[in-house]
Amino acid sequence: xxxxxxxxxxxxxxxxxxxxxxxxxxxxxxxxxxxxxxxxxxxxxxxxxxxxxxxxxxxxxxxxxxxxxxxxxxxxxxxxxxxxxxxxxxxxxxxxxxxxxxxxxxxxxxxxxxxxxxxxxxxxxxxxxxxxxxxxxxxxxxxxxxxxxxxxxxxxxxxxxxxxxxxxxxxxxxxxxxxxxxxxxxxxxxxxxxxxxxxxxxxxxxxxxxxxxxxxxxxxxxxxxxxxxxxxxxxxxxxxxxxxxxxxxxxxxxxxxxxxxxxxxxxxxxxxxxxxxxxxxxxxxxxxxxxxxxxxxxxxxxxxxxxxxxxxxxxxxxxxxxxxxxxxx
Numbered sequence: 001x002x003x004x005x006x007x008x009x010x011x012x013x014x015x016x017x018x019x020x021x022x023x024x025x026x027x028x029x030x031x032x033x034x035x036x037x038x039x040x041x042x043x044x045x046x047x048x049x050x051x052x053x054x055x056x057x058x059x060x061x062x063x064x065x066x067x068x069x070x071x072x073x074x075x076x077x078x079x080x081x082x083x084x085x086x087x088x089x090x091x092x093x094x095x096x097x098x099x100x101x102x103x104x105x106x107x108x109x110x111x112x113x114x115x116x117x118x119x120x121x122x123x124x125x126x127x128x129x130x131x132x133x134x135x136x137x138x139x140x141x142x143x144x145x146x147x148x149x150x151x152x153x154x155x156x157x158x159x160x161x162x163x164x165x166x167x168x169x170x171x172x173x174x175x176x177x178x179x180x181x182x183x184x185x186x187x188x189x190x191x192x193x194x195x196x197x198x199x200x201x202x203x204x205x206x207x208x209x210x211x212x213x214x215x216x217x218x219x220x221x222x223x224x225x226x227x228x229x230x231x232x233x234x235x236x237x238x239x240x241x242x243x244x245x246x247x248x249x250x251x252x253x254x255x256x257x258x259x260x261x262x263x264x265x266x267x268x269x270x271x272x273x274x275x276x277x278x279x280x281x282x283x284x285x286x287x288x289x290x291x292x293x294x295x296x297x298x299x300x301x302x303x304x305x306x307x308x309x310x311x312x313x314x315x316x317x318x319x320x321x322x323x324x325x326x327x328x329x
Contacts, residue, residue: 006274011284023113027148029106032135045128066112073108136264144188158210167287203297229258
């Protein structure tokens with residue numbers, strides 16, 4: 001769809017438990033641009049004030065939206081550049097390293113959390129990046145570039161967590177097909193789906209306690225490398241418990257889903273951030289239909305066969321028809 005046609009449709013629940021608007025943050029990974037070119041594209045489309053952190057990282061402070069991070073997505077380079085800035089030495093070789101990294105390391109734009117009603121303000125940014133020469137997933141045979149959709153959860157109670165987990169788990173195979181996820185990203189370890197053993201456990205508990213939600217998830221998903229990474233939310237609730245199960249300094253506590261499945265198609269004129277949002281929106285809709293969750297959970301368990309489990313293609317066909325019949329897509 002074109003920018004003129006692109007509209008961010010709201011989910012069934014638009015407010016959080018504290019009566020504030022739910023917000024969404026996007027992360028875009030791409031190549032084709034230097035740090036300077038990316039900064040120029042963002043400033044031209046969003047305005048704002050630039051803060052230089054290092055040769056590998058900038059911040060753009062935009063009035064009414066918040067702070068955008070622009071960075072080479074390589075932790076080693078960012079740390080080295082930051083140390084170089086502090087020591088005021090070694091800048092030349094860090095500059096060279098930064099230039100070389102643009103050939104292999106994705107550029108990343110991390111948007112601040114923005115109220116859903118205001119997400120349209122991001123559409124000119126994507127157009128500006130495209131016009132500047134940004135290219136996404138399909139043009140890198142070695143890098144699994146993607147778009148992350150970080151949507152704030154309405155509430156942190158066990159019932160809400162379980163509803164979203166079940167909704168995503170029921171849809172995960174269908175979501176991959178709907179997005180037509182690039183094979184490079186499918187075979188990467190970064191967006192693994194929930195294992196079937198977890199699905200069976202998840203669908204067998206209709207009203208788990210918060211302790212059971214934690215135990216079940218961490219038993220089967222003690223890693224950030226999931227298409228839906230719930231560790232930020234769980235660590236926001238109980239950081240110590242998550243850190244005991246997962247030794248990963250990259251976990252960032254926040255009350256938001258970390259949906260990592262969508263590809264980045266920034267180079268395509270008919271692609272906008274509405275596309276990955278619409279894919280996630282199906283999860284939002286199903287999560288807020290509790291009777292449907294029970295019905296589909298039972299159907300999944302009933303479809304299980306000894307040894308082979310549930311057939312993926314037959315389940316995708318079933319869930320696709322169900323979604324259409326119930327007007328969720």
